[in-house]
Amino acid sequence: MSPTRMDVAETTAESATTERTSGPAAGGPALGPALAAAVGLSLVLAVLAVLGARAERTELRDWVILALVGGNTAILAGFGTVATRRAAGLERDRRAAENEMRASHNQLQELIDHTSANIYMKRVDNGRYLLVNREWERLFKVRREEVVNLTDHGVFPTGLADQLRANDLAVAGRRKPVQYEETAGTDAGERTYLSVKFPVFDATGTPYAVCGISTDITERKRAEEEIRHLNADLEARVRERTAELEASNGELDAFAYSVSHDLRAPLRSLHGFSDALIEDYDSVLDDTGRDYLRRLQSNVKRMGRMIDDLLDLSRATRAELHRDDVDITCLAQELFVELAGLDPHRTVRTRVADGLCASGDRQLLRLMLQNLLANAWKFSAKRPDATIEVDQVDRDGGRFFVVRDNGAGFDMRYADKLFTAFQRLHATSDFEGTGIGLAIVARIVHRHGGRIFAEAAVDSGAAFYFSLKPESGGLA
Amino acid sequence: MNDRNILLVDDNPDDVALTLRALERNNIGNPVDVALDGEEALNYLLPADGAGKVPALILLDINLPKVTGLEVLKAIRGNERTRLLPVVVLTTSNEERDIVESYARGANSFVRKPVVFREFQEAVRVLGLYWLLINQSAAPQRGA
Numbered sequence: 185m186s187p188t189r190m191d192v193a194e195t196t197a198e199s200a201t202t203e204r205t206s207g208p209a210a211g212g213p214a215l216g217p218a219l220a221a222a223v224g225l226s227l228v229l230a231v232l233a234v235l236g237a238r239a240e241r242t243e244l245r246d247w248v249i250l251a252l253v254g255g256n257t258a259i260l261a262g263f264g265t266v267a268t269r270r271a272a273g274l275e276r277d278r279r280a281a282e283n284e285m286r287a288s289h290n291q292l293q294e295l296i297d298h299t300s301a302n303i304y305m306k307r308v309d310n311g312r313y314l315l316v317n318r319e320w321e322r323l324f325k326v327r328r329e330e331v332v333n334l335t336d337h338g339v340f341p342t343g344l345a346d347q348l349r350a351n352d353l354a355v356a357g358r359r360k361p362v363q364y365e366e367t368a369g370t371d372a373g374e375r376t377y378l379s380v381k382f383p384v385f386d387a388t389g390t391p392y393a394v395c396g397i398s399t400d401i402t403e404r405k406r407a408e409e410e411i412r413h414l415n416a417d418l419e420a421r422v423r424e425r426t427a428e429l430e431a432s433n434g435e436l437d438a439f440a441y442s443v444s445h446d447l448r449a450p451l452r453s454l455h456g457f458s459d460a461l462i463e464d465y466d467s468v469l470d471d472t473g474r475d476y477l478r479r480l481q482s483n484v485k486r487m488g489r490m491i492d493d494l495l496d497l498s499r500a501t502r503a504e505l506h507r508d509d510v511d512i513t514c515l516a517q518e519l520f521v522e523l524a525g526l527d528p529h530r531t532v533r534t535r536v537a538d539g540l541c542a543s544g545d546r547q548l549l550r551l552m553l554q555n556l557l558a559n560a561w562k563f564s565a566k567r568p569d570a571t572i573e574v575d576q577v578d579r580d581g582g583r584f585f586v587v588r589d590n591g592a593g594f595d596m597r598y599a600d601k602l603f604t605a606f607q608r609l610h611a612t613s614d615f616e617g618t619g620i621g622l623a624i625v626a627r628i629v630h631r632h633g634g635r636i637f638a639e640a641a642v643d644s645g646a647a648f649y650f651s652l653k654p655e656s657g658g659l660a
Numbered sequence: 661m662n663d664r665n666i667l668l669v670d671d672n673p674d675d676v677a678l679t680l681r682a683l684e685r686n687n688i689g690n691p692v693d694v695a696l697d698g699e700e701a702l703n704y705l706l707p708a709d710g711a712g713k714v715p716a717l718i719l720l721d722i723n724l725p726k727v728t729g730l731e732v733l734k735a736i737r738g739n740e741r742t743r744l745l746p747v748v749v750l751t752t753s754n755e756e757r758d759i760v761e762s763y764a765r766g767a768n769s770f771v772r773k774p775v776v777f778r779e780f781q782e783a784v785r786v787l788g789l790y791w792l793l794i795n796q797s798a799a800p801q802r803g804a
Binding site for chain 2 (some may be wrong): 441444445446448449450451452453455456457459460484485488492495547
């Protein structure tokens with residue numbers, strides 16, 4: 185809107201100038217010859233009158249005088265008419281010019297009156313207002329007719345007026361636009377303005393006025409303040425929650441430590457003393473007695489493993505994540521050597537792809553892979569041609585590590601129970617286990633921001649796919 | 661004075677009994693003195709009169725009432741007379757921080773007591789073999 189208005193204003197000013205300059209030239213060529221002809225004719229008639237008088241030709245002299253008076257009267261009348269017309273023309277031009285100026289002034293006034301900013305111009309020498317716009321009038325309850333005799337000290341409290349005056353003088357001194365943030369009291373309370381002030385120069389290049397355009401940024405400031413408050417509030421809440429979490433983590437830590445120590449100690453006693461019974465009292469025990477003691481020992485062992493696995497699960501949750509480049513190929517090979525060492529009677533074909541690398545926590549990745557490989561090792565135990573592979577593949581548009589075996593597999597209908605602690609898909613009598621291993625694996629994968637899923641069929645092996653970083657192209 | 665005693669520091673009488681059994685089953689015949697908490701251990705090793713005993717090996721549990729195992733270890737390493745003694749930290753927990761802290765305070769070995777007695781017995785056998793036989797002659801010279 186405003187550029188269009190500016191264009192109109194400029195065009196009007198130009199045409200006004202053109203008209204004014206062509207005005208006086210119009211009558212020039214017509215008046216010159218008329219004036220020359222009148223003067224010439226008067227001279228001729230005067231000469232004739234003198235000659236007539238000398239010749240004492242009275243009738244001729246009377247005619248000549250008559251003609252002279254008549255002619256001059258006619259010429260005077262002509263000039264009078266022309267002069268009157270010219271005067272009327274000039275008056276018309278002056279009025280037109282005045283109208284143009286008023287129109288131009290009105291346009292500017294309309295323009296500044298219809299903006300939401302408040303605009304004002306003040307003299308540099310005495311600080312008196314030269315003009316204000318409607319918004320200014322509305323805000324400060326002073327009419328423009330009154331304001332022209334006022335300075336800031338007549339409108340605002342002294343402190344603020346001093347500040348405004350100082351700003352104005354600074355702008356005049358610097359001779360270029362300056363931006364200020366100013367605060368003024370209005371009916372709507374204290375408002376904050378972003379004021380751009382610039383000097384206005386006279387023909388000699390001296391700044392005689394300072395014009396200001398002030399935009400009310402109170403709402404913006406309030407919103408900013410609110411955001412600052414909200415942020416501070418949010419930060420405080422985050423700190424609070426973090427402290428709570430740290431406290432509960434600390435409790436969990438203490439709990440896990442206590443479990444690790446206090447639950448295992450009695451188990452060790454149970455196992456140790458039942459072992460002593462079997463050894464030292466063998467002669468007084470019959471087969472049933474020995475069998476009972478072995479059952480007791482086997483359950484103690486199982487409980488010991490469960491406690492250890494639970495502690496691993498808790499550690500997978502609590503441990504701080506230290507990312508590092510981890511050689512998965514090397515890690516998998518090491519773990520296969522360990523597994524083979526624990527179970528030397530089995531023959532398992534293992535294949536680990538070269539150059540597998542991941543960014544992750546070395547300790548946790550070891551714990552995760554240990555569980556996954558032990559899982560594959562265990563569930564392929566009943567196959568004479570047991571094979572376990574570790575590889576990396578593209579699946580579902582992402583890159584996944586995969587641990588694949590050709591073991592007992594499982595029914596995909598129960599796949600959702602796979603990664604939940606204590607959920608087992610096989611009987612303990614078929615495959616030993618605590619039901620915690622895959623929960624540990626899933627917890628570690630999730631802590632790395634990755635994803636894990638499995639594909640399997642009963643008696644056709646299982647494949648566990650996992651990633652160790654958030655998938656790209658997601659909402660994040 | 662460097663007698664051949666073993667000092668066992670453990671507050672759990674069951675564990676004490678099982679450790680004694682494991683030592684015995686491995687034919688480690690050294691006399692064993694038992695301290696049931698850290699304070700007792702310090703009185704044994706570093707009494708106020710300065711005439712403490714110097715065992716051949718210390719088996720030290722970490723979780724002890726009053727003075728903890730790690731504090732006992734610190735005191736042992738801080739005293740000229742005892743600082744070279746072989747100390748094996750025995751613990752029930754498998755917390756990494758315990759292992760790290762134990763070695764940081766100068767433990768010579770760290771053994772997590774297994775639930776299964778045979779495994780514990782095996783661990784004790786290896787410890788006895790190493791600290792009471794193989795390393796015995798070398799121990800007094802180290803760090804001197």
